[in-house]
Amino acid sequence: MTGAATTELPGSVPDDDTLVGRARDGDMRAYEQLVVRYQGQMFRLSVKMLADRADAEDVVQDVFLNAWRRLAQLNDDSAFVGWLYRMTTNRCLNVIRARRPRTDVDPDTTESQRTETRPDHAVQVSSQLQALNDALQLLTPEQRACWLLREVHGLSYEEIGDIVEAKTTAVRGRIARARAHLSEVMKPWR
Template sequence: MTTASTVPATSPDDATLVSRVRDGDVRAYEQLVLRYQGQMFRLASKMLADWTEAEDVVQEVFLNAWRRLHQLTDDAAFVGWLYRMTTNRCLNVIRARRPKVDVDLDTAESPRTDTRPEHAVQVSTQMAALTEALQELTPEQRACWLLREVHGLSYEEIGVIVAANATAVRGRIARARAHLSEVMKPWR
């Protein structure tokens, strides 16, 4: 999953860093955390719709990754392993909740800043509608949709993360897209 565009040419690849961590190099683990904490936080914050919970989840995931690094069988699979741990931890948090929560997808990173108030109101209203529609999905559908549409992962990568085959992942994403398409019709 690590590409040349995400890792500067002078930085060691994930496998090299993981190998160094196994040899006791704490700075190598710091590099891995710095490299992936933003991606894991964006995923957690969108799944949980709560920055504080997302921060807690990401911190817990990186702590568990440090403690369980010996369980990782392929050093190059580190980022996929992080996605899987983050997704699973978020799903557990969602399942443990009793009431629905109010989600604000626009809080992580807004792709655009527009100074026209009428446009800002429209975008805000659309984001609120999308947030509400995402909360109506099952946690598994939401996870698959976010991993595909927001994080750009392949069906196979998502399958590994959510412990499902690619066909099941495609089905979840298709159902999520159909629901979101229906709910978002007024905004087209």
């Protein structure tokens, strides 16, 4: 192979750092690739924190729009994913705080319309997941965020501490309290 060396093979997928650098330079396609790559993770975190798909969709849209607008403020391209998690978590916490007290949840409208047509096992699993989601909503927003980031997204205590802007010991404590609460509430499902 002669000529100028290329850093990217044709058809290869650029890494996050490359995409972030290009997006910072105004490359909308590069940013779109980052959105496609991470919107699912941010949505799953948001929907578990908020227990509301519409609110979660709004949060994710706001986060990615704000990330695009503030991309020049990100000093380290490799910190992009952690930055997204931090913005998503903080935005969810703000939504939770803004909606308190919440008494307008109607369990009849949040339940699937098709539960009676599913096999018994699917109904049991659905009930277990609903119980877990209900139990998650009883945690403090900070405990919920830390537990979800650890148990669902697999982040380290240090990464979670960076995201929620707390010391690692505080993160461990929040997760321990969340686990204890969830273990107690989910006993009937064991």
